[in-house]
């Protein structure tokens with residue numbers, strides 16, 4: 001389904017939502033990877049590890065949600 005809300009064409013399907021979420025993590029994860037060297041706080045390392053793992057799961061989920069199975 002395509003939304004015409006505010007003249008945008010955002011496809012309201014799981015692939016689109018997962019893709020938008022993946023994009024956020026793809027930007028944030030490398031920034032956290034660099035930040036862990038600059039900010040000497042163990043929390044950044046832990047957050048980076050988990051955001052990296054979540055990024056990879058989201059990438060796979062986005063691909064699977066984008067495949068037409070029939």
Ligand code: HEM
Nearest residue numbers: 026029030031033034045046048049050051052053055056
């Ligand atoms: C999209 C980009 C990235 C992804 C998906 C990602 C993902 C991950 C993941 C999943 C881990 C944990 C590995 C484990 O459990 O053994 C990790 C660790 C690490 N990453 Fe990244 N990373 C990214 C970018 C970066 C960047 C740009 C840097 C640094 C310039 C970086 C530096 C590190 C370091 C040093 C560790 C080890 C941290 C520790 O031992 O606590 N990463 N990364």
